[in-house]
Amino acid sequence: MKVLVCVKRVIDFNVKVRVRSDGSGVETSNVKMSMNPFDEIAVEEAVRLRERGIASEIVAVSCGTAACQETLRAALALGADRAVLVETDTALEPLAVAKLVAALVRQEAPQLVILGKQAIDDDANQTGQMLAALLDWPQATFASKLQIADGKADVTREVDGGLETVEVTLPAVVTTDLRLNEPRYATLPNIMKAKKKPMQTLSAQSLGVDVTPHVTLIRVDEPAGRKGGGRVADVKELVAKLRNEAKVLPPA
Amino acid sequence: MNVLVLAEHEQGTLASATLSAVTAARALGGDVVMLVLSAPGDAIAQAAAAVPGIARVLHAEAPWFAQPTAENVAATALDAIARGQYSHVVAAATSFGKNAMPRIAAKLDAAQVSDITAINAPDTFVRPIYAGNAFATVRSSDPIKVVTVRATAFDPAGASGGQASIDTIAAAPEVPAAKVVGQARTKSARPELTSARVVISGGRGLGSGENFKLLEALADKLNAAIGASRAAVDAGYVPNDYQVGQTGKIVAPDLYVAIGISGAIQHLAGMKDSKVIVAINKDPEAPIFQIADYGLVGDLFEVVPALTAELDR
Ligand SMILES: Cc1cc2nc3c(=O)[nH]c(=O)nc-3n(C[C@H](O)[C@H](O)[C@H](O)COP(=O)(O)OP(=O)(O)OC[C@H]3O[C@@H](n4cnc5c(N)ncnc54)[C@H](O)[C@@H]3O)c2cc1C
Ligand SMILES: Nc1ncnc2c1ncn2[C@@H]1O[C@H](COP(=O)(O)O)[C@@H](O)[C@H]1O
Numbered sequence: 001m002k003v004l005v006c007v008k009r010v011i012d013f014n015v016k017v018r019v020r021s022d023g024s025g026v027e028t029s030n031v032k033m034s035m036n037p038f039d040e041i042a043v044e045e046a047v048r049l050r051e052r053g054i055a056s057e058i059v060a061v062s063c064g065t066a067a068c069q070e071t072l073r074a075a076l077a078l079g080a081d082r083a084v085l086v087e088t089d090t091a092l093e094p095l096a097v098a099k100l101v102a103a104l105v106r107q108e109a110p111q112l113v114i115l116g117k118q119a120i121d122d123d124a125n126q127t128g129q130m131l132a133a134l135l136d137w138p139q140a141t142f143a144s145k146l147q148i149a150d151g152k153a154d155v156t157r158e159v160d161g162g163l164e165t166v167e168v169t170l171p172a173v174v175t176t177d178l179r180l181n182e183p184r185y186a187t188l189p190n191i192m193k194a195k196k197k198p199m200q201t202l203s204a205q206s207l208g209v210d211v212t213p214h215v216t217l218i219r220v221d222e223p224a225g226r227k228g229g230g231r232v233a234d235v236k237e238l239v240a241k242l243r244n245e246a247k248v249l250p251p252a
Numbered sequence: 253m254n255v256l257v258l259a260e261h262e263q264g265t266l267a268s269a270t271l272s273a274v275t276a277a278r279a280l281g282g283d284v285v286m287l288v289l290s291a292p293g294d295a296i297a298q299a300a301a302a303v304p305g306i307a308r309v310l311h312a313e314a315p316w317f318a319q320p321t322a323e324n325v326a327a328t329a330l331d332a333i334a335r336g337q338y339s340h341v342v343a344a345a346t347s348f349g350k351n352a353m354p355r356i357a358a359k360l361d362a363a364q365v366s367d368i369t370a371i372n373a374p375d376t377f378v379r380p381i382y383a384g385n386a387f388a389t390v391r392s393s394d395p396i397k398v399v400t401v402r403a404t405a406f407d408p409a410g411a412s413g414g415q416a417s418i419d420t421i422a423a424a425p426e427v428p429a430a431k432v433v434g435q436a437r438t439k440s441a442r443p444e445l446t447s448a449r450v451v452i453s454g455g456r457g458l459g460s461g462e463n464f465k466l467l468e469a470l471a472d473k474l475n476a477a478i479g480a481s482r483a484a485v486d487a488g489y490v491p492n493d494y495q496v497g498q499t500g501k502i503v504a505p506d507l508y509v510a511i512g513i514s515g516a517i518q519h520l521a522g523m524k525d526s527k528v529i530v531a532i533n534k535d536p537e538a539p540i541f542q543i544a545d546y547g548l549v550g551d552l553f554e555v556v557p558a559l560t561a562e563l564d565r
Contacts, residue, residue, distance in 0.1 A: 006399060013518070017382040026386050038499075074414065094354070095363040112330075118499055123367045123381055129322065129354035138323055138430035141351050144492065153434070157359035158492045159347040160501070162445075166321065172429075177490060178482060178499065214363035218389040226524055228543035235558040237547055238530065239565075246528045246545065248450075248507040249474070 001150075001170075002110040003046045005080060006101060006128075007039040007062050009071040010121040015206060016107070023219045035071050038116025040078070041176040044183040045146060046114055047079035054148050056196045057081050059108060063097050065089055069199065075195035077186035083197065088204040088211055096211040098130035103207035110171065112153070117142050117175040128175035138168035144179040253339035254307070256282045258329060258356075260348045261288070261296045266303070268447040269344030270402075271408035276401040277342045278409070279371045283307035286416070287332055289325060289423070297418050301406055314423035320348070327354040327424035333360070335421075338396055339374065345400035345502075346446075349384035357398035364398040365390060369405035382391060383498040383521035403446060404504035404525055438491045440478075445494070448477035450507045453496055453523070454489070455481035455551055456472035457533065459514020461489040466556045473563045478524075479503065481513045497522035512552050515540025522545040532556065 011017060011026070012034040018027045024053035035043075049055035060144035062068035063086040086100045105113060115128040132139035140146075140155035144163070147154040148170075156178045157164045186194070204211050232238045242249045255277040260267040277284045284298045285308045297311035312328050329352070333341060343349035343357060345367045357364040369387070370378035376391045377399065398507040399542070445451065452471045454464055463479070471478050480494040496503055498521035508526035513519060515531070515538055523529070524543055531544035534551050548555060 013381070015384040016517070019386045022287045026382060055258055068321050079565050093363045095358060095361075098358060099551075102270065103458070120498065121382060123383065123498065124364070126354035126357070126364050126366060130358035130364075132322075133355040133358035138321075138427070139351075140356070140430070141322070142347065156434075157347075160493055161492050162438040162491060163436040164319075164432060166430050167433045169429040177492075179486065181369065214392060214394050215365060216391045216393070218391055220381075221387045221389070223380070223384055223524075228529065228545060229541065229547070230545050231549070234550075234561045235555060237397075238546055238559065239562045241546055242507070242528070242530070248528045249563075 001055055001112065002057045002108065003049060004059050004061055004105060004108060004113045005039070005042045005046045005075065006113065006115040007043065007060050007071050007075045008036040008116070008119050009033050009062060009064060009068045010119055011161070013037055013120055017220045019220050023221060025217070025220050030099060035074050036116050036119050038118055038176050040183040041078060041178070041180050042114040042116055043075050044181045045077045045176060048063065048181065049148065050079070059084060059110065060088065061104060063088065063092055063100050072199055073194050074186065076197045077191045078184065081197065083199040085199065085201045086204055086207065087201050090204070090211045091213065092211060093213050093215055094124045095130055095214065097127050098134055099209045100204060100207055100211070101131050102134040102207050109250045112170060113173045115173065115175050117177055128173050134171035137156040137172050137202035139173045139176040140166050140168050142177040143174050146174060146178050146180065253336050254285050255280050255339045255340045255342060256333060256336065257284060257286045258288050258341065258343040258349065258352065259288045260344060260346060264295050264299060266296070266299055266411065267334050267344065267346065268408050268411055268444070269346050269403035271303065271411065272400045272403035272406040273342050273344045274305060274409040275406040276368065276371060277340070278305050278482060280340050280374050282339055285310060285336065289313055289317040289320060289328055289330060290520055291389040299411070300418040301418050302412045302414050304410045306414050309416050309418045310421050311418055312421045312423040313394035314426065317423070318427050319435070321427065321432060322352040322355050323427035325352040326359065327427055329356050330359055331424050332421060333396065340397045340399060342399050342401060344403050349400050353398060353400050360396050360398065362396055362398045363392065363401065366400050367390055367402045368438040369402050376545050383517050384524065385517065389541055402502060404502050419515070438493050442471060442477065443477045443563045445477040445479055446503055450474045450476035450503045451475045451479050451503050452509045452511065453481065453513060454511050455513030456483035456487065458489060464489055470560045471557055473492050473560055510540050510544070511556060514538045515542055515543065542551045
């Protein structure tokens with residue numbers, strides 16, 4: 001079974017993001033970029049499926065500028081077999097990514113597409129669900145456990161009330177949650193090997209997809225600051241302040 | 253043009269987050285129509301009709317709505333949208349809304365606007381990006397705008413006093429390719445985490461699930477919900493649905509007490525809109541203190557029992 005994995009290049013989760021002073025966006029120059037952490041989990045899960053003999057081929061896909069090749073190389077180093085860059089300079093919204101990946105899925109015919117549940121830059125949490133809708137495939141989002149047998153996937157999902165298990169018929173879309181697995185680190189030999197693995201570049205136009213944004217960014221602002229840093233010496237002072245100053249606890 | 257709100261409910265009660273979505277919907281103009289999908293015989297449509305500000309309830313019943321999949325929810329919602337005149341489709345940004353709404357949006361060829369915290373105009377919204385380290389103002393050009401709402405940013409509408417009409421509509425045929433086959437709900441007698449007025453959260457500093465009992469004793473005193481950092485959930489101290497943060501739940505209680513939590517930005521993203529923040533941590537340099545109104549440096553194993561006792565005085 002072929003598995004497609006989507007990987008997005010994002011500002012590294014450890015970077016303290018700064019809003020540009022002109023309000024046009026956040027500072028991206030000289031900032032460390034990495035694979036979206038949920039996508040590392042997606043790649044790891046695909047690799048484990050291959051190690052269990054369920055997946056036969058893993059294709060990593062990234063949509064965006066040529067710089068996404070770096071992210072794809074990272075996916076290859078983690079164990080993907082080949083990579084496809086869907087190249088465009090247009091800023092992509094989740095709907096456009098879903099359309100591009102849907103077009104690629106029609107060419108590649110995988111049985112499973114794994115994405116992250118959320119990109120930590122736009123925090124949209126949309127692409128996987130949209131992809132499933134465009135393909136008319138079932139979806140299993142926010143996965144913390146994935147089992148595949150007999151043309152079906154049994155997926156445990158992290159939901160607001162606890163856990164839910166869904167059974168979806170393949171082909172299907174799965175999006176990863178944090179507890180699905182703990183991604184491995186790429187070893188040096190695997191990083192070297194990844195350099196020789198095939199990477200194909202397609203243009204967004206060649207997939208026949210219109211990526212014109214539907215949503216315009218008007219402005220980006222800093223969050224309203226919070227005045228913190230207050231200290232109390234002990235529990236007595238804390239309770240007194242919560243009662244009398246903050247008034248969030250009833251008076252004694 | 254009307255605004256369609258997709259309702260989420262459990263055991264005959266509308267989710268509080270849905271009531272927040274109603275408040276957002278009312279700010280968009282037009283009549284607010286609530287779409288309620290339920291198992292047959294559920295009295296939830298009456299509960300929806302009682303929400304002030306709702307003009308009409310559309311109610312579809314089918315056995316599979318007892319455990320709704322995104323596939324089934326989207327199918328019936330799309331039927332309802334096709335038969336009405338809607339400018340917006342709105343739901344709360346809960347795991348239910350996050351799961352189903354993008355499916356609806358994609359079929360409408362709409363670029364969903366996720367997790368809005370403010371409405372500047374019917375087509376212009378504010379939403380957090382980068383774990384709330386920035387706020388984007390965006391304008392949607394879609395004819396039908398699909399929006400999910402951050403519940404903590406909109407006060408919930410009332411639950412009684414309204415008198416909307418109820419129209420029964422047909423459910424779309426069942427989508428058999430996805431089925432809910434199991435559920436493990438976290439049982440708790442405590443208030444629900446996202447709407448509780450007091451939240452006590454524990455992190456890796458707790459050291460074990462057993463030690464969360466310390467927080468329970470404190471939470472009992474304050475009628476509080478219990479939350480956690482990702483590290484505490486990953487370590488298996490508490491269930492996944494306790495996680496507060498960028499990729500967990502968003503809370504904004506009157507009082508948030510962070511205990512043994514360092515204050516990573518991903519955690520702050522889920523709680524920094526709380527009215528009053530208390531931090532208890534043995535590391536005076538922990539970043540959580542930068543946003544805490546009342547920081548107490550100390551060993552939680554001494555401080556928490558002392559705090560619990562002090563509340564009795
Ligand atoms: C993609 C992604 C998504 C994430 N999403 C989330 C999210 O939604 N929510 C979230 O919380 N995190 C999230 N994280 C993780 C986040 O980056 C941090 O790793 C996590 O919040 C740390 O949890 P913690 O504060 O409990 O643990 P630590 O950072 O290890 O902090 C433990 C704290 O406990 C204190 N402590 C230890 N012992 C004691 C004691 N006896 N008394 C008092 N204090 C003590 C220590 O001083 C320390 O400050 C995410 C990370 C990534 C990459
Ligand atoms: N430009 C992109 N290229 C590849 N995958 C993407 C891209 N954007 C989003 N994705 C995938 O969709 C997931 C969810 O992203 P989002 O809907 O933007 O929160 C990510 O974790 C990726 O797996």
